Amino acid sequence: MAASGLQDIKRRIKSVTSIEHITNAMKLVSAAKFRRAKATFENTQEYFHYVTESIDDIFNNVDEVPDKYLAGSREIKRTCYIPVTSNRGLAGSFNSNVIKETEQLMREDAEKPALACVGTRGRDYFAKRGYEILMDYHNPPEDVSFVETGDISKPIIARYDEKEIDRVVLVYTTFVSALEQRVTTKTLLPFEAKKNPDAVRINKQVEYEPGPEAVFNYLVPKYVEIMIYGAIVESATCEHAARRMAMENATDNARGMISDLGLFYNRARQAAITKEITEIVSGSEAQNG
């Protein structure tokens, strides 16, 4: 009996050790991928503000801006959510956080929401629950290019133009640090812009070509495209950071388990030895007696 108990513990130690090897390897892989993703992310993040600055400039300097993309231009009936998830699991609560946040937002809507899912995890979840998915995008986010993300952002803008959807909300994970990622929501359309009374009006003639409306109508969708691209890149960085953390915890837990099991094993072995000695001693005493 005691011997088979020892065997069981030994077998468990072996299996936990191999799990520990796997999670440790995944941790190293994620750490490497995270470093690469972070470099891309930092590159992209630097230049976003130029486009928003240009939009603000036009907004503050031109009296007649077209209101198609502006808040308050039409009643908001249908919202399109863009949850940015990953294509793979084992990243802790990374995907479920985004999904939960999206569901929370959708519950507050009166009209049936539409979804444009980035990543297979979110798509599978929402498809299973019968939500309407307008489109999905699931290329690996590691080496995504801006032109590729146009596949998802352009149709969304087209649907907004056709008044099929009246609001576009992005739900994605923002990078705070390697240890902390936060789910954030951002309304991309309609564009929230307020005339800033403090903004200095440029006392110069500024030529807009073909015209201020055309430039404005180019810049706002471009802003949406850039934001979606940025969210995918940022989210990829967070995915790797989250997976690294999850795998680190798993490795730590596996190591803890191995040491506990080792203790158990030694204790069981000692108990078996003690038992055997007792048996021998009591056997010989019975003979002598």
Added chain:
Amino acid sequence: MAKTFPLEIFTPERLFYWGDAELVICRTLSGEEGFMADHCWGCKLLDIGELWFRENDQKEYKLAAVSGGYIDIRDRILVFTDAAEWPEEIVTDRANEAVHRAEDWLAQHGIEDRDPDETAQHLRARKRAQNRLAVAAGGVKPRR
């Protein structure tokens, strides 16, 4: 020596170029235009085309392929484009392939039964690829 201005060319993915330049020539929606320091400010949309610029005290122009975007002209000049490439970065085989792909599609679909969006997409793809080929070959009309 002409007066210079800071020039920045960036795409959503990277800062493509920054430095001091004397002159930038690019293709706006209404045709080729050159920009120098201390001129009228503006914000103009760009077409797919070549972008030439001359750096401070250089005789040679630098050439890049850009696809759309806008140019913001102030005391500094800012070019934002979806994609920018130096001639040496362009893979001509891939560009050739893209031209063929677009032309095949256009040949297969009659003018009547084409979807206007898809047609525009293929025409744009062809234009982009042709532009890249032209840039790889040193520009349609070399400048010096």
